[in-house]
Ligand code: NAI
């Protein structure tokens with residue numbers, strides 16, 4: 001069976017996903033697209049060489065009989081509306097992160113999915129599908145460094161545009177750590193604090209950059225994450241876990257090392273597209289397989305999206321107050337207990 005997909009939002013990641021759904025993965029075809037910018041959508045269809053109908057109205061795309069499943073890759077604040085409409089239409093939906101920009105928005109989706117009675121939603125948290133994170137998780141689960149005590153992460157982007165604001169460091173960027181670290185450590189968060197170091201001259205007037213987020217987990221692990229979205233030198237994702245018996249590092253992505261011109265050199269990737277290229281393939285193939293098998297057994301659920309957003313809300317509050325803010329995560333409903 002070939003899954004016929006409608007894509008809402010044909011910008012950067014929308015086009016990446018259309019390409020992989022059309023030419024790389026098994027069992028899917030993009031038949032419909034929507035974007036508030038009609039020209040962007042039509043040019044994407046042409047460039048990727050697919051036959052997909054342009055829908056001016058995203059809600060008509062969601063309801064169209066030719067569309068079996070929806071992929072939402074528009075801007076974050078639009079996600080809740082399109083995911084809720086997909087659930088109302090009884091259609092499976094893959095939504096890029098964040099599931100919604102507030103915890104309440106995610107809760108509305110969780111409630112709608114539970115009321116529907118069957119899982120339909122997968123969130124685009126791709127890091128648990130990344131082979132380097134998987135290696136790190138396996139080492140921790142095997143007890144190779146004993147109990148984790150302390151975690152140090154870096155989430156660096158070379159640059160961001162002017163529309164990127166201080167809270168987006170949490171809801172758009174750090175949200176990836178909020179998702180992947182729960183999975184990596186088998187733990188939940190208890191509190192958050194945000195510290196602002198000296199500001200880079202490369203950031204816009206309305207953006208505090210860099211930022212440091214300090215989380216404490218229920219088991220007492222302290223997680224220190226540096227977020228720096230105008231670092232200029234590359235797209236750099238690091239994670240170091242310090243345990244009772246040693247330290248485990250997230251493997252660096254494969255890059256050739258050079259001994260050349262009196263230098264020892266190794267390239268650093270410049271964007272998320274290349275850094276997580278395989279992980280995006282695997283997560284979207286998982287979505288296709290979830291839908292075609294009729295059971296969502298892989299990938300981030302709406303509850304995972306909600307859990308990350310509950311923590312993100314507390315981090316945004318901590319940005320504003322400068323205080324240590326509590327994170328109160330509700331108990332996982334039975335509906336989401338088994339993945
Ligand atoms: P983008 O700005 O390149 O593309 C977004 C597209 O959505 C634009 O073409 C815009 O016209 C369209 N759009 C906005 N509002 C719309 C609406 N109401 N209806 C239809 N189309 C609308 O942004 P980008 O980088 O592609 O990000 C899109 C989403 O994907 C964001 O939520 C972002 O956080 C997420 N993302 C996830 C990544 C990951 O690593 N998982 C990487 C990059 C983005």
Ligand code: ISE
Pocket residue numbers: 157172173174176229272
């Ligand atoms: C972007 O939307 C992503 O999801 C990237 O993975 C992240 O590194 C970046 O900070 C976000 O803006």
